[in-house]
Amino acid sequence: MASIQQTPNGPVLVLKESALQQKGRDAQKNNIMAAKLVADLVRTSLGPRGLDKMLVDSIGDVTITNDGATILKEIDVQHPAAKMMVEISKTIDNEVGDGTTSSVVFAGALLEKAEQLLAKDVHSSVIIEGYQAAQEKVMELLSQIAKKVEPTDEESLLKIATTSMQSKLISEDSGILAKLVVDAVLRVAEKKGEKYVVDLDNIKVEKKAGSSIQATELVKGIVLDKEVVHSGMPTKIEKAKIALLNAALEVEKTEMSAEIRITDPTQMQMFLEEENRMLKSMVDKLQRVGANVLICQKGIDDIAQHYLAKYGILSVRRVKESDMTKLAKASGGRITTNLDDMTDKDLGHAELVHQKKVESDKWVFIEGCKNPKSVSILVRGGSQRVVDEVDRSLHDALMVVKDVIEKPAIVAGGGAPEAYLASQLKEWSDNFEGREQLAIRKYAEALEVIPLTIAENAGMDPIDTMATLRARQSNGRKWAGINAKEGKIDDMLSLNIVEPVAVKEQISKSATEAACMILRIDDVIAVSGKK
Numbered sequence: 001m002a003s004i005q006q007t008p009n010g011p012v013l014v015l016k017e018s019a020l021q022q023k024g025r026d027a028q029k030n031n032i033m034a035a036k037l038v039a040d041l042v043r044t045s046l047g048p049r050g051l052d053k054m055l056v057d058s059i060g061d062v063t064i065t066n067d068g069a070t071i072l073k074e075i076d077v078q079h080p081a082a083k084m085m086v087e088i089s090k091t092i093d094n095e096v097g098d099g100t101t102s103s104v105v106f107a108g109a110l111l112e113k114a115e116q117l118l119a120k121d122v123h124s125s126v127i128i129e130g131y132q133a134a135q136e137k138v139m140e141l142l143s144q145i146a147k148k149v150e151p152t153d154e155e156s157l158l159k160i161a162t163t164s165m166q167s168k169l170i171s172e173d174s175g176i177l178a179k180l181v182v183d184a185v186l187r188v189a190e191k192k193g194e195k196y197v198v199d200l201d202n203i204k205v206e207k208k209a210g211s212s213i214q215a216t217e218l219v220k221g222i223v224l225d226k227e228v229v230h231s232g233m234p235t236k237i238e239k240a241k242i243a244l245l246n247a248a249l250e251v252e253k254t255e256m257s258a259e260i261r262i263t264d265p266t267q268m269q270m271f272l273e274e275e276n277r278m279l280k281s282m283v284d285k286l287q288r289v290g291a292n293v294l295i296c297q298k299g300i301d302d303i304a305q306h307y308l309a310k311y312g313i314l315s316v317r318r319v320k321e322s323d324m325t326k327l328a329k330a331s332g333g334r335i336t337t338n339l340d341d342m343t344d345k346d347l348g349h350a351e352l353v354h355q356k357k358v359e360s361d362k363w364v365f366i367e368g369c370k371n372p373k374s375v376s377i378l379v380r381g382g383s384q385r386v387v388d389e390v391d392r393s394l395h396d397a398l399m400v401v402k403d404v405i406e407k408p409a410i411v412a413g414g415g416a417p418e419a420y421l422a423s424q425l426k427e428w429s430d431n432f433e434g435r436e437q438l439a440i441r442k443y444a445e446a447l448e449v450i451p452l453t454i455a456e457n458a459g460m461d462p463i464d465t466m467a468t469l470r471a472r473q474s475n476g477r478k479w480a481g482i483n484a485k486e487g488k489i490d491d492m493l494s495l496n497i498v499e500p501v502a503v504k505e506q507i508s509k510s511a512t513e514a515a516c517m518i519l520r521i522d523d524v525i526a527v528s529g530k531k
């Protein structure tokens with residue numbers, strides 16, 4: 001409906017006739033409904049007993065996952081308020097990795113509670129102020145209850161990685177995979193001043209269907225999904241000296257168009273011999289600096305391949321730039337763009353470079369690098385769907401280990417911190433006069449949705465469970481949470497179910513910001529493309 005204002009001089013048309021406008025309470029209701037539907041969509045996939053979703057795209061590709069960010073990324077959300085919920089999960093995924101489902105469920109709960117207050121004529125500005133005050137208190141309480149750990153303490157990091165995998169398909173194999181994840185992150189962690197910094201780009205994850213999840217391995221070096229270029233070359237080199245070349249081993253063409261006129265067959269022969277000699281001199285330079293492995297970012301001419309094979313130099317061509325950078329970090333070599341400038345100091349080193357068959361493909365493994373600052377994880381699994389889900393789970397695990405190394409503080413999992421924060425917020429809300437107190441209480445109730453959902457998904461009675469949990473929390477047992485595996489209330493810290501404080505903080509911040517943004521909207525104007 002176009003926005004029309006009647007005046008003494010006739011109607012004034014502000015918007016196009018094709019524009020749709022929703023105002024006030026209707027606009028708020030619609031936005032809250034859309035956001036709640038998104039939260040309901042992922043709610044059943046929260047916790048260790050959460051269920052998976054099967055997503056089929058327009059071309060028939062199937063994705064099976066219980067990762068909140070992946071579910072919301074794969075479905076095509078149209079409503080603008082629902083898109084905000086999708087953005088929260090993306091932010092959480094990029095910033096801290098884990099907690100994508102929790103953040104969306106929590107944001108949905110905040111809006112549901114806000115809707116109850118709006119129905120009682122509490123103004124949205126008052127609700128927003130209450131929510132923001134509650135969120136600041138949550139950050140303060142989290143820093144008080146957080147348990148400090150050593151950033152390189154392997155035992156704590158293993159607990160963190162294992163917990164993040166408990167709600168995934170790979171929970172049965174979490175012990176093996178957690179060790180791989182922690183080992184990989186500690187190898188690429190760098191100390192800067194007093195703190196550690198982890199760049200996960202230095203961990204290359206290669207996927208290949210086949211074998212089983214237990215066959216997933218950590219390679220202290222790089223795996224290249226390429227094969228040796230010439231059958232006459234060696235496929236295994238020990239004590240490798242690796243030349244990293246960002247230039248083609250081919251005779252270069254001139255920049256401008258040029259032609260060579262040949263009047264005599266002998267000239268033709270001389271021309272070919274000169275080309276041959278140029279390529280041989282390139283390979284000779286490589287041999288002179290002592291390289292026995294060549295990793296080339298560009299092409300290698302057939303004649304150059306022949307000479308490389310003759311000298312016993314294992315060669316790989318057309319390697320991605322990102323892999324070249326990782327190789328330089330892993331082997332300690334330097335990427336050279338000009339062969340004339342290459343010296344033996346530019347060579348990288350590895351214990352072993354060999355070609356190995358992975359299923360039906362031949363891949364080159366560069367292993368045993370000394371103090372590698374870049375490593376690879378080769379993910380295996382029974383089918384492509386399984387491999388993809390293992391890859392997503394490993395991403396979450398790598399991220400949470402990185403979070404703890406960069407901010408070494410943890411809390412228990414299983415909804416324990418949320419239940420504790422909810423009870424503390426309810427007490428704290430009594431300090432406020434007026435309607436803001438109601439908003440803070442609703443924020444506390446929304447926090448309880450996390451343990452409640454974990455219990456529901458585990459088949460536990462939600463009312464009895466929450467009553468028992470509140471009783472335990474009020475008796476000072478702040479780490480009491482939902483043991484979904486055994487269907488009872490337990491001390492989550494003693495069960496080694498721990499999560500990074502950074503994840504909890506990010507969930508609280510992102511969900512509160514999204515809920516407040518949706519509550520601020522009181523007018524939705526949708527302009528269609530029609531003239």
